[in-house]
Amino acid sequence: MSIIENHKTNGAAFCENPKLKARNVGVFYGEKQAIFDVSLDIGANEVIALIGPSGCGKSTFLRCLNRMNDTIDICHVSGEILLDGENIYDTKVDVVPLRARVGMVFQKPNPFPKSIYDNIAYGPRIHGLAHSRVDLDEIVEKSLQRAGLWNEVKDRLHSPGTGLSGGQQQRLCIARTIAVDPEVILMDEPCSALDPIATAKIEELIDELRENYTIAIVTHSMQQAARVSQRTAYFHLGQLIEVNPTDQVFTTPEHTLTEAYITGRFG
């Protein structure tokens, strides 16, 4: 299927209380354009799921939201992405505090080769969030509790993070992300390396985190998108095809491409 000419996103891409606003975002890898004119709001305290077939640009788009694409030399982003009204691609913006405000959890759990405690304490230390050892202990405990991991690791905070199971490691990474008190959490297929029980725990966690954070999640699992998100955005060949409330997308999608993808007709 080819790029749709004069394409317009179906459904409701904009919302009333946006935390992040993407406007006419295009992403280029050298000459090659990967994302075409995407405009989308991500509402405060909502979970938005980004779905679509491999190579549709959903991860690329997610990585624009905290300038993760800056790490790729040939990558160039056009358009605007506003966090609380401020363009994050403005030359004055420092990416280090930006990535503390907009945290990211990756597909494979990637704990530092340090103790569980130091994994969590790393961010608060470099961002100067803790003024004393007591402060730091408190941040570590609170983050682990929020990530639903505290009870499992409280007696072995100084053993290596890499010694935890896959699901625990992923929750450790989530705890590490929330330790720096972000406003937005980006998740790039956070459960694809996990078993169903670990997945269920992460999904439960996502639902709880929504109270305090805004979350955008890229997932290959349609059931996961249906379970955790309030809105779902469908990407296809770098274009944003449809954004609608999740229950609507999975029962009566507006666009035939969305329908074809979620019913397993291609992807």
Place this chain on the structure above:
Amino acid sequence: MEMNFNQHISGQFNADLEAIRNHMMGMGGLVERQVANAIEAICSGDTRVADDVIRREDEVDKMEVTIDHECTQILVRRQPAASDLRMVLAVSRVVRDLERIGDEASKIAIHTLEVADNSSNQLCQQAMRYMGAEVVKMISGALDAFARHDVDGAIDVVRNDKLVDQQYASALRELITYMMEDPRSIGQAINILWILRAIERIGDHARNISEQVIYLVKGTDVRHSSLTEIEEQAHKE
């Protein structure tokens, strides 16, 4: 929205969806014949046909259970979404209505045997014949609409259900007149009343099936809506 059920990546999923739809259509065909035969039995007084309808009721029940099981299997194995999900839900609901139509057909047959002795002067013959023919048409109309994803066809069925309801009301008035004129006719009149009631219920079930066609095609649930509301929903883009 164009729907094509033959393009899943999984061929087995295509086959499973095809199967529930075909089995539902097969069940619909049987149920439609059951109703036509029951009406034929009551109008002609042919007790053999009535016996046959009662005997085959079992088949209808078994089909309901089998198809419902197939729907469950698809839900469990495939977690269908969008039009596939609506197809499975609609089939599951339609077979329930078909089973109930089957029940009503068998009720008509049972009452036929009870009134068979004095069928020579049967009350409300014309109304039964007319309403009977109408509901048989409604069943096949609803199933056709389902097979063709034909929203307008489904609405025609809903419209006809209103006519059947009106005919039912007027047949009741006729029956009451008989009963007041000749109290000896009350026993027979009550049997006829049950038959008319069964036919009217069949019309309601055919209407329910049509509502599922609109759910399948448009994604809107129009159960318990008026004809005007259904028309509005069905023609919304």
